[in-house]
Structure formats: structure tokens, C-alpha cells
Amino acid sequence: MPVTLKDVAQKAGVSRSTVSRALNNTGRMTEETRNHIKTIAAEMGYVPNFLAQSLHETRTRTIGVVITSISNPFISELVEGIEEVADNSGYTIILGASKFDPEKEIKTILKFYQRRVDGIIVQAAHLTNFDDRRLESIDIPIVLINDEINIGTYNNVSTDSRVEVKKAVNYLFSIGHRHIGYIGSSLRMHSNRNRRMGYEDAHEENGQPINESHIFSLPMMSDYETGRKILDRVLDTNVTAVFCYCDMIAIGLMNACRERGVSVPDNLSVVGFDNIDQASQFYPPLTTVHQPKFELGRRAMRLIQHYPSEVVNEMLDCQLIVRESTRPLT
Amino acid sequence: MPVTLKDVAQKAGVSRSTVSRALNNTGRMTEETRNHIKTIAAEMGYVPNFLAQSLHETRTRTIGVVITSISNPFISELVEGIEEVADNSGYTIILGASKFDPEKEIKTILKFYQRRVDGIIVQAAHLTNFDDRRLESIDIPIVLINDEINIGTYNNVSTDSRVEVKKAVNYLFSIGHRHIGYIGSSLRMHSNRNRRMGYEDAHEENGQPINESHIFSLPMMSDYETGRKILDRVLDTNVTAVFCYCDMIAIGLMNACRERGVSVPDNLSVVGFDNIDQASQFYPPLTTVHQPKFELGRRAMRLIQHYPSEVVNEMLDCQLIVRESTRPLT
């Protein structure tokens, strides 16, 4: 059993309140008593019970972070950003993985609420899928990251993926491609839809018709496998370039290309999304849309700390990073 | 302010204890009252305060996880394993990043202790670097992961990297290599030393002398950059194969090779350690030692739950995965 205030008080021959005041440098007392008490507390290895403090202060300096899976590199960078800001201001984060299960997501949020976290950050939210009454009673700060559906209902720190994808596809048009594929991830309903709309926007801007048969997706958990498995179908069409929902899909696809003897970028240009570390380490280095992952996490955490009275939607800019997986169509 | 037991009690016209019993299905009462109370509680959106419960039960169902950096893929898989087991048994994990700073590591452990976590899992521990008296008072379960120095003092779930590296280097000898380099990471003092000893063991087993000039390292944070930057020095020697401390170093090195026109594996065989996802997605697919990352995390968590009375050191087996970054020397 840990040493309590009471234990220290007994040993020091004073009351608990005096010990508390001595240790917190509050109240008035001779430096002598204060130091005496501090010494005894240190000797006994006293460490204040954070639970008791939290219960009293009705705040926990804890932030709940709901993610789909921590082993996704995009997400782990996000979490790193959150953790950094949290740690710098005396907060601690608790983690919960939803595994893409909306019900699990709600459960995790409720679990965090039960733990009386001071705020919740949710990545990949399905919050309004169910008009779930269970969430109504939750009156703590909630910030979503890269949410594409709950805008206006919840605070959101995000990138405008529709616009960013449009830019990326526009780039493909600008270097001469006319038949461009879209490879999505049917598991991420909302963000996938938005990115696809960006793909369509670009076609419209360029006066190009959309060919439904150039839009691909598989309901797979593994992004690498999604990219890898889809190549067959892509090659059945006349696309000369593809935009992929995320870098991992792009990488899976490019690996399948190598196995099939399809050269990237000579036979097929590939664009990803996210700019995970791996994108630049791969060969050919992947042309992709850089998402400021670290900064998304940091902003989300700051938003929790300075919680706005009105719902806000912070938009962060992305950057198209042109590397070697794309080339002009000659 | 969240609804409390008292609020529900008032509305239901009973005492707090009755509400508590009704909700916890303890005590004896008519199903009618019980349901009545449950209904009211639900209507009011009552969610028990976990802090108060924890304070009462003197346990928090919380596990502190100390890591160096969550964005390292090896570590994020570890955490995923921990989280899975934790979640399945009603535990929640809190995260703290040490950034390779031993002092920060200690601080994080103390922070977790202050939060009265039920256990602490530490990756990359420097626990006995300082004979730090601050840790003496901590009497909660601690399990280290892949610790190479505190064996016997703390519980440890690990792989035997010395033996595993020896096997990997033996493999290189077995396919004809005689001049084998070792590329380390001087920031990971203990594990680096152990892996290097495995490298030396293999030389001894094969009756080969150790050439100190074949042992390389840089004090860099980025593993990719370490691998990339070290190639020049490697090429100044006559090594035909290198073992790398981890996959990320191997990948950085192989990228530098491509830029220099050095073919892997034709001109240089490369072996990594960890078998992160990226190892199989890279080209050439990396020959590496598979560490059971997920399982390490799971075992660590289980060890916390069934805490042994005597210090234990659980060893998990690795597997050499031969892929295409190595080839026999002809």
C-alpha cells in the first residue's frame, strides 16, 4: 500500500492538513516545519494519490484518444503529436482502439467519459451514424480529427481532403494523363467518399467524363493487400495513372506492379495520400499528398485545452509532394 | 456536471446505497424497484464516476505504458498487442513517451505511479542506469519489454537478441560470406551491445576473426538516416554482407545502395532485425529476424495481470525470415 498523507502526518506528529499545506507550499508556516515535513515525506516515499486529487478537483488531466488502430503509421504520428502537447501541459493520454467498429467507438467514448477524462479526441469518427442517445449526456470537450461527416456538430481539426485530392488529380491531368483511376477503401466510408468527390471535381474542372469502371475498391482491412489485389482490375482498363486513397494502398499496388513487370511510373503513374515515412523510403519514391499528421494531433489537443464556445472546424493545408512515382504522359 | 448517484437517488426517492445496489445487481430487492431505479438512472444519463470507484477499490484498471516513441513501427505493434489484451480484460492503457531520455523515463514511471496505475510496462528501460532511489518506493507490478540489462531485477518479456543475431550472422556465414559488417545504433546502448555480442558469437563459432573496422554506428535519432549515412564507410571496407541493428537502418542503407548503384543483394547482402511491415513491402524484400511484436506486448500485459511472486524472464522465439536482400556469395 502506498504511503498516504495520513501516514506522513502521523510520523511528523502533525495533522493531514498541515502536511498537505507543507507539501503544496500553501498556507503560512515556518520554513523549518515545512522543510521538516517535506523531508519526512520524501523519506517515506510519499507520492500524492492522483485519483484522490482528481476526485476533489473534478478533473483528471487526462485525454482520451480514440483511434482505429495504433499500428497504422498515419495514426501513430497523429498520436505522437497529441502526446507531445499533452505531456508538455501536464496531461496524460489514454488510448482506445475502435478497429473500425462504430459500436466499439461509441463504447470507447463512453468508457472514457466514465473515467472522467477532460477531453476526447476521436479519429475516424462514426459519431452521427447512429443518432445515439448515449452520447447526449456527454458534456466534455470532444474534438474529431479528419472527420468528414460530423462537421458542424462536433469540433474538427482536419485537412480538406476533397480539395487536396482534386489538386492531386489535377496535377495528373496537367502532366497529360486523361484516364485516371481512383482506388479507394470501402471500409472508410466517409473519407473515401470525400476523396472520391475530389477526384470527380478534378474531372469536372478538366472537362473530362468520369468512367465508373475506373473507380475501384475492396472491403479489406489491409491497405497493402487492397492495393496489391486491385491491380488486376486496374490493368484491365486503359488508365495511365491512379490516385490511391492512402499511401499504403499505393505501395501495395506498386509492389504488385513490380511483380507483374508493370513499370511505375513508365507504364503507370501512382499518387498516394498521407505522406507516411514509408512513402519517401519506397522505390520509386511516392508522389503523394502530405498531411500534417503531427500538427493535426497538436491542434486537436490544443483545441481541447482552449475549448471554443462555438463549434469550430480547423482546416490545415496539405502539400502535393511530387516524387518519382508519377511522370508526364508522352 | 455529470449526474451522480445522489442525483439519481433523489429523483428515485431512495438512498444512494439502494441505487448503487440496484445498478450493480447486488443486494436483494424486488425486480420492480431495481428496474425502476435503472430506468431513472438511464433517463438521467447516469454514468458511474470511475475515479470514485477506483479510489474506493484502490485499483484503477489502468496500465501505464512507457515507450520511446509511438511512431516507431516496432513499438506501435507492441502497443497494439498490449492494448488488445488490456481492453479484453477491462483495462485501459495510458501512454508516455520517453524520447530515449532516461530521466524522462523515470519521470514518466513516477507519473504513472502517482496515477496509481495497476501496472507499468516499460519498453527500452534504463531503469538501473541510475540507482535511483525514487523508484524504490514503487511497489506496483512492473514488466519490461526486451530489456537487456535489468534481467533479474525486473520482470522481463523479451527475445534473446544476442542468440537471434548470432543465428542471423551464422546464416550469412553459411551462405559463404566471410566479411560481414555490423551496423548499430549507438543510442540504444544495451540492446545494441547485446546484438553486437551475437555478431561476435557468430564469428567465434565460425572461427572467424572480428575486424573492428567492420563495426559501424552513428549517434542518430533517425534510423533511416543512420543506414543511409553509414554506407560510405561500409563501402570503404571489403564486407560483402551487413547485419543491421533494425529494419529501418537496413532500409535506409539499401536506399543509399540504390542511389550509389550498389546492388542488393548482388553486391551487398543486407539483414535486418524486427520484421516490421515495411520489411516485406520494400524491394528487395528484406531478410530479417522476425520479432513477435504483438505477442511481446500481449505477454507483458498478461504478466501484469498474473503477477509472479518471483522475478521472471520470459523469452520468446524469433525467426529468421529469408527474403531477397541476401544471397550466397559465389
Add this chain to the structure above:
DNA sequence: TTGTATGCGTTATCAG
């Protein structure tokens, strides 16, 4: 079957 009292560990208020 239900209510009262107590304790978990801390801090703040209020007397002394």
C-alpha cells in the same frame, strides 16, 4: 428490503 455510517486520499474552509 432499505437506510445510515464509514472509508478511499486529498484539499479547502473554517475555527481555534
Add this chain to the structure above:
DNA sequence: CTGATAACGCATACAA
């Protein structure tokens, strides 16, 4: 300057 007391929210032993 310091000590007793209440309060944070809950669960349980005990009393009714």
C-alpha cells in the same frame, strides 16, 4: 500557524 471537518462520488458493512 494549525487542526478538525466537510466534500469529491462510490461501495460496503452494519443496523433497522
